[in-house]
Amino acid sequence: MVDRLIVDVMESAGIDIVVSLPCNMLTGILSEIDTRLSIQHITVCREEEGVGIAAGAALAGRKPALLMQNSGLGNCINALMSLTALYHLPLFMLMSHRGGQGEKISAQIPMGKAAPLLLDTLKIDYLSVTAQADLENLKTFIKETYNSSLLQAAFITGELWDEAR
Amino acid sequence: MKRGDAIKEVARQEGLVVANLGFPSRELYAFADKPAYFYMLGSMGLASSIGLGLALSSSHFVYVIDGDGSILMNMGSLVTIAHHAPDNFCLIIIDNKVYGSTGNQPTYTSQKADLAEIAHSAGNKYVVRVKSVTELCNALARCREQKTIIVAEVEPGNEEVPVIPLEPRAIKERFMKQIKKP
Numbered sequence: 167m168v169d170r171l172i173v174d175v176m177e178s179a180g181i182d183i184v185v186s187l188p189c190n191m192l193t194g195i196l197s198e199i200d201t202r203l204s205i206q207h208i209t210v211c212r213e214e215e216g217v218g219i220a221a222g223a224a225l226a227g228r229k230p231a232l233l234m235q236n237s238g239l240g241n242c243i244n245a246l247m248s249l250t251a252l253y254h255l256p257l258f259m260l261m262s263h264r265g266g267q268g269e270k271i272s273a274q275i276p277m278g279k280a281a282p283l284l285l286d287t288l289k290i291d292y293l294s295v296t297a298q299a300d301l302e303n304l305k306t307f308i309k310e311t312y313n314s315s316l317l318q319a320a321f322i323t324g325e326l327w328d329e330a331r
Numbered sequence: 332m333k334r335g336d337a338i339k340e341v342a343r344q345e346g347l348v349v350a351n352l353g354f355p356s357r358e359l360y361a362f363a364d365k366p367a368y369f370y371m372l373g374s375m376g377l378a379s380s381i382g383l384g385l386a387l388s389s390s391h392f393v394y395v396i397d398g399d400g401s402i403l404m405n406m407g408s409l410v411t412i413a414h415h416a417p418d419n420f421c422l423i424i425i426d427n428k429v430y431g432s433t434g435n436q437p438t439y440t441s442q443k444a445d446l447a448e449i450a451h452s453a454g455n456k457y458v459v460r461v462k463s464v465t466e467l468c469n470a471l472a473r474c475r476e477q478k479t480i481i482v483a484e485v486e487p488g489n490e491e492v493p494v495i496p497l498e499p500r501a502i503k504e505r506f507m508k509q510i511k512k513p
Binding site: 183206208209210211212214215216217218219220221222223224225226227228230244245247248249252253254255 | 349369371372373374376377378379380381382383384385386387388389405407408410411415499500502503506507510511
């Protein structure tokens with residue numbers, strides 16, 4: 167249900183190509199994307215590669231999104247700055263935010279804590295989506311990414327699914 | 332054949348070109364600047380990925396001028412290209428076996444790594460190795476019939492060319508305008 171609502175938001179905000187690397191938390195969203203004919207879905211081997219594919223799509227006038235775990239942010243920072251930001255190309259990044267309360271994998275904690283601070287440092291605006299009530303805001307935010315050719319991000323947390331349960 | 336000779340042949344083709352950062356972009360700019368050329372200024376390694384995103388999103392034919400050092404940074408791209416690249420895509424890896432824009436430090440293709448074999452075993456059906464301008468011309472002439480990866484083995488060495496004087500936004504805007512033309 168939550169997965170479908172999130173993909174509804176992405177689709178209605180105009181996203182027409184998604185490049186992704188999976189995360190356990192994104193499983194439902196990724197399979198929902200594969201049911202939408204208006205969204206092309208390309209799986210990549212490393213997140214940075216996705217930044218490149220998204221840039222090419224944006225040059226052709228499309229509205230790309232990068233879906234990944236927050237750990238992937240660390241794998242694509244140089245490209246985000248010296249490609250996406252340098253040429254003012256639009257890109258929306260949707261990241262599963264790991265390392266919070268109830269995280270069972272200790273390796274998720276350091277990067278989970280660092281990810282929002284990294285976005286602050288890089289001057290990338292982001293939203294944290296923790297409840298279904300945030301989804302309307304998310305739609306407006308994603309539309310702005312493409313209307314103003316921005317590099318923006320959103321974190322989604324496990325609370326979103328807990329709420330639905 | 333030097334990199335400059337190979338780039339001159341790519342510049343004779345009709346289509347969009349994504350040019351790798353450093354000397355490949357500078358040489359292409361100096362030989363034959365066109366709005367249809369996207370000059371990378373940063374993001375080393377991503378030429379083939381940018382080209383793939385373009386080819387998937389446009390009906391224009393897309394040539395990518397990549398390098399050995401750069402494709403070694405993003406070898407996963409060869410796998411993604413094997414799976415997704417459409418017929419309007421040709422990747423040209425210019426293999427001079429050195430990091431040519433930073434002082435000719437050797438890359439591993441000067442030793443054991445074979446980019447044509449790597450590209451082929453990544454799942455790309457048509458990979459052509461060329462060692463002369465004539466062979467490159469033949470490969471370029473055929474690449475529109477079948478999706479091809481060309482590995483052009485060249486001598487190291489840069490042309491005497493200036494830094495590209497265009498602002499990143501100007502490169503983007505004229506390129507995007509060009510894509511919109513049928």
